[in-house]
Amino acid sequence: MTVTLADVAAHARVSPATVSRVLNGNYPVAAATRERVLRAVSELDYVVNGPASALAAATSDLVGILVNDIADPFFGIMAGAAQAHLNTPSDASAPIRTNAERLAVVCNTGGSPARELTYLTLLQRQRAAAVILTGGAIEDAEHSAAVAAKLARLAEAGTRIVLCGRPALGGAEFVHATLSFDNRAGARRLTGHLLSLGHRRIGYVAGPAERTTTRHRLEGHREALAAAGAADDPALVLHGSYDRASGRAAAARLLSAAPDLTAIVAANDTIALGVCAEARERGLRIPEDLSVAGFDDLPSATDAVPALTTVRLPLYEAGARAGALAAGAGAAGHVEVVPAELVVRGSTGVVRAG
Amino acid sequence: MTVTLADVAAHARVSPATVSRVLNGNYPVAAATRERVLRAVSELDYVVNGPASALAAATSDLVGILVNDIADPFFGIMAGAAQAHLNTPSDASAPIRTNAERLAVVCNTGGSPARELTYLTLLQRQRAAAVILTGGAIEDAEHSAAVAAKLARLAEAGTRIVLCGRPALGGAEFVHATLSFDNRAGARRLTGHLLSLGHRRIGYVAGPAERTTTRHRLEGHREALAAAGAADDPALVLHGSYDRASGRAAAARLLSAAPDLTAIVAANDTIALGVCAEARERGLRIPEDLSVAGFDDLPSATDAVPALTTVRLPLYEAGARAGALAAGAGAAGHVEVVPAELVVRGSTGVVRAG
DNA sequence: TACCCTGTAGAAAGCGCTTTCTATGCACTG
DNA sequence: CAGTGCATAGAAAGCGCTTTCTACAGGGTA
Numbered sequence A, B: 001m002t003v004t005l006a007d008v009a010a011h012a013r014v015s016p017a018t019v020s021r022v023l024n025g026n027y028p029v030a031a032a033t034r035e036r037v038l039r040a041v042s043e044l045d046y047v048v049n050g051p052a053s054a055l056a057a058a059t060s061d062l063v064g065i066l067v068n069d070i071a072d073p074f075f076g077i078m079a080g081a082a083q084a085h086l087n088t089p090s091d092a093s094a095p096i097r098t099n100a101e102r103l104a105v106v107c108n109t110g111g112s113p114a115r116e117l118t119y120l121t122l123l124q125r126q127r128a129a130a131v132i133l134t135g136g137a138i139e140d141a142e143h144s145a146a147v148a149a150k151l152a153r154l155a156e157a158g159t160r161i162v163l164c165g166r167p168a169l170g171g172a173e174f175v176h177a178t179l180s181f182d183n184r185a186g187a188r189r190l191t192g193h194l195l196s197l198g199h200r201r202i203g204y205v206a207g208p209a210e211r212t213t214t215r216h217r218l219e220g221h222r223e224a225l226a227a228a229g230a231a232d233d234p235a236l237v238l239h240g241s242y243d244r245a246s247g248r249a250a251a252a253r254l255l256s257a258a259p260d261l262t263a264i265v266a267a268n269d270t271i272a273l274g275v276c277a278e279a280r281e282r283g284l285r286i287p288e289d290l291s292v293a294g295f296d297d298l299p300s301a302t303d304a305v306p307a308l309t310t311v312r313l314p315l316y317e318a319g320a321r322a323g324a325l326a327a328g329a330g331a332a333g334h335v336e337v338v339p340a341e342l343v344v345r346g347s348t349g350v351v352r353a354g
Numbered sequence C: 001t002a003c004c005c006t007g008t009a010g011a012a013a014g015c016g017c018t019t020t021c022t023a024t025g026c027a028c029t030g
Numbered sequence D: 001c002a003g004t005g006c007a008t009a010g011a012a013a014g015c016g017c018t019t020t021c022t023a024c025a026g027g028g029t030a
Helices: A005-012 A016-024 A031-044 A050-057 A073-084 A113-125 A141-156 A183-196 A212-227 A244-257 A269-281 A299-303 A315-326 B005-012 B016-024 B031-044 B050-057 B073-084 B113-125 B141-156 B183-196 B212-227 B244-257 B269-281 B299-303 B315-326
Strands: A062-067 A103-108 A130-134 A160-164 A177-181 A202-206 A237-239 A263-266 A291-293 A310-312 A334-338 A341-343 B062-067 B103-108 B130-134 B160-164 B177-181 B202-206 B237-239 B263-266 B291-293 B310-312 B334-338 B341-343
Touching: A005 A016, A005 A031, A016 A031, A050 B050, A062 A073, A062 A113, A073 A103, A073 A130, A073 A315, A073 B103, A103 A113, A103 B073, A103 B113, A113 A141, A113 B103, A130 A315, A141 A160, A160 A315, A177 A315, A183 A202, A183 A212, A183 A263, A183 A291, A183 A310, A183 A341, A202 A212, A202 A244, A202 A269, A237 A244, A244 A263, A244 A269, A244 B299, A263 A269, A269 A291, A269 A299, A269 B299, A299 B244, A299 B269, B005 B016, B005 B031, B016 B031, B062 B073, B062 B113, B073 B103, B073 B130, B073 B315, B103 B113, B113 B141, B130 B315, B141 B160, B160 B315, B177 B315, B183 B202, B183 B212, B183 B263, B183 B291, B183 B310, B183 B341, B202 B212, B202 B244, B202 B269, B237 B244, B244 B263, B244 B269, B263 B269, B269 B291, B269 B299
Parallel strands: A062 A103, A062 A130, A130 A160, A160 A177, A177 A334, A202 A237, A202 A263, A263 A291, B062 B103, B062 B130, B130 B160, B160 B177, B177 B334, B202 B237, B202 B263, B263 B291
Antiparallel strands: A103 B103, A310 A341, B310 B341
8 A cells, every 4th residue: 555665675686774764864785776766766756664664773763852831922923933952844755855854843831730641641652753842841840750751761762852841850861951941030130120210109910829830930020120229019019821812901900000100011022912912992092101011022022012021031042952952952951041132112100200 | 771561571570571571551450460560660770671562562552743833823822722632741740551642743843844744754754653734725736736745555454544724635544633713604794793893995915825724714805805895905915924023014015005994804713913012013992093903813913902803713622622633533434514603893884984 | 927906786684563374272162 | 962053263465565685797816
C-alpha cells in the first residue's frame, strides 16, 4: 500500500541501508548512487515512516511547546516564534532530512495543571526531542513536584527541556536552558514611573493569585511603592484572570470603592484594555483623569487609544531563542534573565493638580 | 535505561503480550493478572513508547491542527476547542490508554503556503491519525492542487481529514468532514442591516485578496448592495491583512478619500477595532458620525466601546465539533454549513439626518 | 608483486511494540 | 469418563527503519 524504504531500495537497485544513508546524509555515498536513490524517492513519492525511524534511531523530531492559553497573543507570539525557528519550510519538500525538519507543535494546557501533566506524558510517550514550557508556573507544591519529576524523566530519556518566560527551576540541572522574564524589575520600573509623575493612590489589577508571574509583578509594584515611601493599601489590589473582562470588572470595583485613585496598573495589557474601557464608560479621560498602565507590550497596546504605557517583554525574540535552544543551541544549564523595558506612551500622565 | 514493556512483563511475571493487552484493553485478561500488571506498570513508572507502538499497530494518536495565525484568537479559539475535545485530562495519568489520549497539536502555518505543505508532510511522516485544517484557503490553483494531492495521500494512509471554517474541497471524497462557515450569507445580512439603517455610502475594509474567506465576505457585501439597488463603488473597497493596524490604515485612507461615508464594514473584528481607533482619532463618534461593523464576534468585539455590531461565528462550537469529527465521529463525507448570525450592538446606528 | 588503506555498499541484527496463532487448563455435557 | 468448548496466556513473527559489522574494489606504497 504505502511506499517503504525497501521499495525505494528495490527501485534504485541498492540496499535499504544505502537509501537510509542517502536520506540521512550521515555516511559517504557515491554521487551516482545518491542520484539514483533520490530519483527513486521522488518517483515513488516516498515519505519516511516517522515512528519506524524514531524507533530505530531512538530519537524523534517532535518538539512540544506548552502554553497556558492558545487564544492569548502573549503565548501565540512566543509559540509562533519558536515554531518558526524550529522548522524551516525551504527544506521541507526536499527528500534529505535536515535539522530544520522538526515537527514543532503547540499544546494548550488552558492553565490546567492536569492537562500540563497530560501533555508532558504524551510527549514523553512520543520520545519528543525537546519540550518548551512557556509562561508562569503554578505555585502549588504538589503540582510543581509532579512537573519537576516528569521533566526529570523526560530529560533522562534525552528530551531537552527549555523554559521560556518561566522562573528557573531551583537546582534542576536537567533543564537545558531557562529564559526567565524580569517581571519584578519591570513592574518596579512601571510603578516607579507612575510615582515619578506624582501618583500616590494607585490601584493594581493583578492576575490569578497562584501564578508566579502574578506574584512577581505584584511584588515589583510593592517594592516600588515601598522605595518611594508611598502607602501600600491592600484594598487597592484586586486579583482576577488575565483577560479584558476581568480588568473591566476590577476597574469598576476599584473606581467605585476608591474614587480618589489617579492611576491603575494592570498586570498585563489585556487587563489594562479592560480598565480603559471601564474608565471611558465612566467618562474618565485617560490620562487626564486616570493614568492606566499595562504589561507585556502586546500589539494591542500600541493600537489602543491612547496608546498604552507598558513594560515591553521581547516575546518574539524570547520565543525564537527558546526555539533555537530547544534545537540544541547553547550549552546545557544555560540560564538567562530577559530584561523588561519600560515603554512610556500616552496612557499615563502627570497627576492632575488638586 | 528506560523501562520497556518487557521489563514490566518480567516484573509482573507474565508475557509481554499480556502487558500489551492489559494496556490496550482489547482482549480479555483475568482480573488478577490485570491487577498484577497494573501494579508493575505503576511501580516501574512505565510509559509506552509511542513510536514503537505506532509502528507495530500502524496507527498513531497524533492529531494535527493547522492554523494560519496562532496569535489570532480566531484560530486560537477553534484550535483550543478542538484540542479540548480530542484529549481528556482525566484519563491521562491512568495507565490504560483510552480514545481520549490523543496528542492534539497545533501547527502554525503563518499563512505561508510552503509551511502548510511542510506541516502536512511532517504529519504524514508521523502517520497522524487526523488532520484538521482551519480557516480560509489560499486561492492559487497550483497550491490548491498540491494541498489536495497531499491530503489524498494522507487519507490513503488512513489519516482522517477534517476541514473547519474552510470551503469544501470540490469532489474530494477523501475528506472525512467539512464544516464551512457561511461567510457570504453573514456578510449579506450585515450589510443588509446597515442598508436598513439608511446607510448608502459604505466603506469596506477587506482581508488579503487571495483568501477564500476574504472573497466570500466581500461577495456577500456586494450582493446585499445589489439587492438593495445601492451603488457599489469599487473605490470604497480596500484590501489589507486581517489585523488591527491594517484596519486603521485602511480607515484613514477611506475617510480621507470619501468623507461622506456613513459606515465602514470590516472583514473581521480585529480590523474593525482598527477602524474604530482611527475614527476616534479623527473625532468621529461611533455610531453617531460613523457606523462600524466587524465579523467573527471575537471576545474583543463585546468588550469594545461601543460594543461591535458583527457577525457571530460559533468558533468554539465549530472547533469542538471538528475535534469530535477528527476523533472519528460522524459518517465519512459529512459536509455541514455553519450558520453566521448577525449580532447588532452599539457600533451601528441610523444614518444621521442630512 | 604483495600489502594495506580508503571509499563505498550490503547483510543482518535489532529498536519496542502488536497481534495472530497456538497451547493449556478447566468446566461442562452426554 | 471421554469429549467439547471457552477463557486465558504465551510464542513468535513482524512493523519499517538505523547502524554496526563485514566485504569488496581499486589505488597507493614499499
